[in-house]
Amino acid sequence: MVEYEYLTLSFGRGTDRADIRRRLTEHAEYGRWELERTRIYVGGRTRTRLRRRIIRPRPTRGASA
Secondary structure, eight states: OEEEEEEEEEEESSSOOHHHHHHHHHHHHOOEEEEEEEOOTSOOOOOEEEEEEEEOOOOOOOOOO
16 A cells, blocks of 8 residues: 655745745655645635655565564
């Protein structure tokens, strides 16, 4: 089963779309986050939810502890 961790970013109504796009791009490129959901509320606030897969290393066969 795939497990994800989540990150929520909130932007005020005065935040420019270009600034929002730049921050989301940085998270995607450097943190391997992907966009899950974006909501724009009546007051103009934008809330974005990002997710990324949790990678857990598997123990190797024959490895002694």
